[in-house]
Amino acid sequence: MDATREIEVLIRAKYPILFISSWEERRVEDAIRKVCEKLNRQVHTWSVTQGMQPAVRRASGPVKASSLPGELEALAQIHESAEFTVFLLKDFHPYMKDTRVIRLLRDLAARLRGKAQTLILVAPQLVLPVELEKDVTVLDFPLPEQDDISRQLDSVIAAMKDVPNVDVSLPDDLRESIVRSAQGLTADEIESALARSLVEEKKLTVDKIIEEKKQIVSKTGMLEFYPSSSSMKDVGGHDLLKDWLVKRSKSFTDAARDYGIPFPKGILIIGVQGCGKSLVAKAVASAYNLPMLKMDVGRIFGSLVGQSEQNMRRAIKIAESLAPCVLWIDELEKGFAGMGSGVSDSGTTARVFSTFLTWMQEKTKPVFLIATGNNVQQLPPELMRKGRFDEIFFVDLPDTKEREEIFRIHLSKRKRDPKKFKVAELAKATAGFSGAEIEQLVVGALNHAFFADREVTFKDIKEEAETQVPLSRMMSEDITALREWATLRARPSAKLGED
Ligand SMILES: Nc1ncnc2c1ncn2[C@@H]1O[C@H](COP(=O)(O)OP(=O)(O)OP(=O)(O)O)[C@@H](O)[C@H]1O
Numbered sequence: 157m158d159a160t161r162e163i164e165v166l167i168r169a170k171y172p173i174l175f176i177s178s179w180e181e182r183r184v185e186d187a188i189r190k191v192c193e194k195l196n197r198q199v200h201t202w203s204v205t206q207g208m209q210p211a212v213r214r215a216s217g218p219v220k221a222s223s224l225p226g227e228l229e230a231l232a233q234i235h236e237s238a239e240f241t242v243f244l245l246k247d248f249h250p251y252m253k254d255t256r257v258i259r260l261l262r263d264l265a266a267r268l269r270g271k272a273q274t275l276i277l278v279a280p281q282l283v284l285p286v287e288l289e290k291d292v293t294v295l296d297f298p299l300p301e302q303d304d305i306s307r308q309l310d311s312v313i314a315a316m317k318d319v320p321n322v323d324v325s326l327p328d329d330l331r332e333s334i335v336r337s338a339q340g341l342t343a344d345e346i347e348s349a350l351a352r353s354l355v356e357e358k359k360l361t362v363d364k365i366i367e368e369k370k371q372i373v374s375k376t377g378m379l380e381f382y383p384s385s386s387s388m389k390d391v392g393g394h395d396l397l398k399d400w401l402v403k404r405s406k407s408f409t410d411a412a413r414d415y416g417i418p419f420p421k422g423i424l425i426i427g428v429q430g431c432g433k434s435l436v437a438k439a440v441a442s443a444y445n446l447p448m449l450k451m452d453v454g455r456i457f458g459s460l461v462g463q464s465e466q467n468m469r470r471a472i473k474i475a476e477s478l479a480p481c482v483l484w485i486d487e488l489e490k491g492f493a494g495m496g497s498g499v500s501d502s503g504t505t506a507r508v509f510s511t512f513l514t515w516m517q518e519k520t521k522p523v524f525l526i527a528t529g530n531n532v533q534q535l536p537p538e539l540m541r542k543g544r545f546d547e548i549f550f551v552d553l554p555d556t557k558e559r560e561e562i563f564r565i566h567l568s569k570r571k572r573d574p575k576k577f578k579v580a581e582l583a584k585a586t587a588g589f590s591g592a593e594i595e596q597l598v599v600g601a602l603n604h605a606f607f608a609d610r611e612v613t614f615k616d617i618k619e620e621a622e623t624q625v626p627l628s629r630m631m632s633e634d635i636t637a638l639r640e641w642a643t644l645r646a647r648p649s650a651k652l653g654e655d
Pocket residue numbers: 390391392393394427428429430431432433434435436528529530562565590591592593595
């Protein structure tokens with residue numbers, strides 16, 4: 157059911173208080189006015205700056221100048237108003253901490269029902285004191301859908317068509333790509349993006365929308381555009397994982413669809429710290445030549461409690477609107493940790509998590525999810541169920557051969573010829589070192605030699621390795637547990653040889 161229809165049903169069914177959480181006050185108000193016109197109800201709006209508009213005519217006589225604070229006065233007016241009215245209170249949520257306001261709203265709830273009146277609260281953030289949970293119905297007001305965007309586009313074109321030097325022609329394929337790329341934005345954001353496009357480019361372009369989206373993506377703080385900084389060549393070892401990924405690089409094309417291949421859903425990479433999980437994730441986007449978004453799950457659960465589910469849905473919507481793309485969730489367990497641990501956040505984590513799971517299961521848009529993590533204890537088992545990820549990979553410490561490769565990669569990266577460094581010997585001397593630690597050995601040796609005013613040698617690296625204790629030695633129990641977990645549930649990222 158669409159939101160407008162739902163509002164209509166709830167008003168007719170005499171639900172006393174609705175809470176609509178949305179940034180789009182204007183669209184919400186338009187929808188409410190439309191419904192009220194149809195149902196023949198009068199609409200009053202209230203905001204702290206405008207007060208009640210139009211003023212309420214009281215049954216008890218003309219409005220007297222009131223000494224009450226604005227928010228209480230508004231509720232008092234509603235209390236005394238006549239039948240068949242709808243009150244739209246904008247940004248009323250800051251006052252809902254006040255016990256008098258809460259009590260008044262509870263009193264009103266019963267009264268409004270009897271008089272066929274509806275109080276609608278609209279705010280960007282869902283704030284609901286427990287006392288009001290039973291009296292208030294919460295509604296989600298979704299962002300503009302394709303049809304809405306298309307209509308908005310028409311009205312922009314109609315408004316601009318006579319402006320000289322502006323080209324508002326819109327071939328079907330351009331319309332389609334604008335509509336697709338504008339999804340996930342609010343109506344106001346779409347309007348500004350279109351306006352910017354017309355002002356700066358003198359025509360409608362997708363680029364401006366994408367640009368606007370980048371801005372918005374970064375402003376929301378939950379997603380970030382990630383430049384494809386590394387490629388598969390930067391990843392040492394993990395041959396099976398790389399092979400799996402490379403084999404799917406063509407699966408995003410239309411030709412693959414025609415062939416009967418579904419879009420790859422995504423993978424979960426679990427493994428030992430510093431062994432290249434994040435590195436692989438970063439390389440995927442450039443291997444697939446797709447834009448990459450990184451989701452910060454921590455930010456989704458940011459300070460705005462109550463808005464988390466909405467944040468998650470918005471993040472998903474934005475990611476889908478950029479499809480085909482890669483969505484990277486790093487350190488997955490950090491976001492969804494603590495679920496079911498009894499640490500109460502009123503079930504928010506669980507709800508957001510289930511929104512996410514449902515999306516993963518039912519996702520139809522080509523968003524390739526790549527999730528990485530290293531603490532499996534904190535990951536809810538539902539996540540691992542078949543059908544969520546295409547594959548779960550386990551990334552272990554590199555074996556001798558892989559360490560050789562990693563040494564070569566990092567030496568080359570620092571403009572040194574690996575042939576001059578006896579990498580086979582270095583690899584033998586560094587059993588238990590992770591990729592990140594090998595990189596540190598190379599950097600450490602470089603620093604050492606540079607300080608001594610000479611060129612770096614094999615010996616510098618060897619000595620550096622001798623002074624270091626790899627993390628894996630201190631964490632051997634954790635790593636054993638992780639390996640045990642993985643043997644049953646995950647595919648190894650490489651066929652490991654002898655160490
Ligand atoms: N297999 C590898 N090949 C080349 N470089 C590697 C490899 N593994 C790690 N590195 C180097 O170490 C750095 C850190 O690795 P990365 O961040 O990918 O580890 P991670 O597995 O995500 O660790 P964490 O669990 O701590 O997040 C990389 O940027 C890269 O320079």
